Amino acid sequence: MTTDRQQIEVGGIAIDVVRKDIKNLHVGVYPPCGRVRVAAPLRLDEEAVRLAVVSRMGWIRRQQAEFGQQDRQSQREFVTGESHYFQGRRYRLDVADHDGPPSVWLANNTTMALRVRAGTDTAKREAVLQRWYRARLNEQLSPLIAKWAPKVGVAVAEVRIKQMKTRWGSCNAQAGRIWLNLELAKKPALCLEYILVHELVHLLERHHNERFRELMDRLMPQWRLYREVLNRAPLAHEDWPY
Numbered sequence: 188m189t190t191d192r193q194q195i196e197v198g199g200i201a202i203d204v205v206r207k208d209i210k211n212l213h214v215g216v217y218p219p220c221g222r223v224r225v226a227a228p229l230r231l232d233e234e235a236v237r238l239a240v241v242s243r244m245g246w247i248r249r250q251q252a253e254f255g256q257q258d259r260q261s262q263r264e265f266v267t268g269e270s271h272y273f274q275g276r277r278y279r280l281d282v283a284d285h286d287g288p289p290s291v292w293l294a295n296n297t298t299m300a301l302r303v304r305a306g307t308d309t310a311k312r313e314a315v316l317q318r319w320y321r322a323r324l325n326e327q328l329s330p331l332i333a334k335w336a337p338k339v340g341v342a343v344a345e346v347r348i349k350q351m352k353t354r355w356g357s358c359n360a361q362a363g364r365i366w367l368n369l370e371l372a373k374k375p376a377l378c379l380e381y382i383l384v385h386e387l388v389h390l391l392e393r394h395h396n397e398r399f400r401e402l403m404d405r406l407m408p409q410w411r412l413y414r415e416v417l418n419r420a421p422l423a424h425e426d427w428p429y
Contacts (some may be wrong), residue, residue, distance in 0.1 A: 220251075220254060327372075381413035
């Protein structure tokens with residue numbers, strides 16, 4: 188696909204513009220700081236893009252204000268006493284040396300235990316915890332896919348989990364493949380279910396248009412509520428390079 192990238196400024200806001208061989212213009216506002224990205228058809232010139240952004244400026248500023256009010260975790264060091272989340276619940280991390288394979292488990296309703304060999308550095312402690320999150324997310328996904336794929340009426344070839352900077356999920360409709368953000372393991376279970384259904388519907392309808400909303404309303408009438416819960420959940424610390 189042919190693409191062309193540039194950055195413009197509209198109303199004091201920096202706008203990343205990506206021109207593609209697509210039919211319609213799309214505007215997105217992304218965490219954590221409300222970065223604005225426009226995907227525009229190749230046929231639209233800069234003035235047309237500016238006008239499109241101006242027409243959506245109220246919505247853009249509201250989205251940026253919401254991100255500005257959202258709680259953020261500080262840089263994690265993976266030491267005892269830190270707060271870490273799983274399925275929307277906050278846990279106090281308890282780290283201790285262990286002469287054996289590293290492990291993670293929920294000790295009780297308030298404590299997440301991390302056991303590693305003495306001298307394990309921060310990066311390796313993080314990797315252990317990320318592997319645990321990935322395993323738990325995979326456990327959640329299997330029954331959800333079995334539940335929702337037939338309801339949506341799609342075949343899913345593969346679901347992958349990866350760290351994503353600006354999206355909770357994405358998909359390739361042609362390949363029937365879905366990617367989900369590893370951070371969803373930290374969010375309430377209904378948020379994970381919402382994002383999965385969202386991406387399954389995108390296998391039928393690529394754009395966030397009226398048909399997409401109608402499908403979501405029919406399949407998951409409370410999807411807007413789940414979206415709000417997800418948007419209010421604390422954001423992980425990230426460098427989020429532009």
